[in-house]
Amino acid sequence: MRVLVSSAGTRGDVQPVLALAVQVRGLGHEVRLCVPPNFLDWVGGHGFDAVPMGVPMRAPRPGAAPVPVPDLITDQFDTLDTAVKGCDVVLGANAHQYAARSIAEREGVPYVNALYAPVALPSPEHAPPPAPGQAWEPGSRAGNERRWSDTRAAWNARALERVNHNRARLGLAGIDDVLRHNLTDRPWLAADATLGPAPATPGMDVTQTGAWLLPDPDPLPPPLQAFLDGGDPPVYVGFGSMPMPPDTGRILIDAARAAGRRVVLSQGWAELGPVDDGADCIAVGDVNQQALFPRVAVAVHHGGAGTTVAAARAGVPQVVVPIFSDQFYWAARVATLGIGTSVPPGVLSTGTLAAALHEALLPAVEERAGATAWEVSTDGAAVAARLLVAAAG
16 A cells, blocks of 8 residues: 655644654555655655655745745645555645645545644634734634634635636536635544644544654764753753744843753754853754653743644643744643643743743642653554554555
8 A cells, every 4th residue: 555645834744744654654555755845855764755845844044035936736736646646545734735635536545634733623612723923812612613714714715716726627626615625524633632632623523643753763962962961951942943033042041041940942943042152051953852851841942733742741841932823722731731831922031931931840830741741642643554544445
């Protein structure tokens, strides 16, 4: 059997499907992945057939000329139309899979859409993820339903014409609801049930598999290992692929120092760096969070689904500084579970972050974070792999 997996987005979108691919291969089947071009080497390095789709997902360089963005919807149709040959089942990861279901429909093979956060599922229990620059606010049931209706209208305004144009090229009938079409009536939720339980989804049959986690055997770099061994557990601060203001590094380091802690500063796409040559701070690039997080006192991060579950598995308290989309949901869940707190991005300062660190370091929070670690499932990718093989018949 051969599986086609389509993923669009940053590393946080691609890494879970790579974890799934590893498990499917372990069951004796082939996997072909369509991913943004800058992840080809990484995916190929794990031994998978990788096809470029879309544009590179990376931080723009200061002063670089704008890169022309093609019609990414049509690009998905064109790429998957070729990649699907010989495949027996198609899986698309996240809601922005405009072509995968149509390609599977044309080929007459099963299709599965998988989501990484409960807030991506239309539900009266929560508002939809906010647009960039907007915060996520809980609402009433009626208010949430109204906001989901507005969200569906926005998706249609943005994409319906192009999706139907490309479906017509395939000889398929038009659709009238892009979001619902992309999600399907039977989506999978690739999120841990303790951290992100599935909400009520009228008209949908949701299968929650657990989070798709990719084991990382890489050791920590020797300088980082020496830093960790040289004192008390530090504070980890990092925002992954999120853009951050230039003064963010100063705020993060000063806040950790105010809390009496050393700092491991993850540079990320914002290219954060030390503000002085103090021995209490070390800057790192991409490192193995599975090895690092058990060694830190607190993890300060943006609230990506992968980072949130990695910190929860390590039993480390969290301070979430959400920037957009599902990050606000994960910040709320961290607070609800009592395993940390959050700082809204608009009020991030040395003072607010230092106060959040003091709260996260309370014994009750540390105890709850440690207990929650035992509740987090680690076999979500294996569960999903078995279901995917079964779906292919």
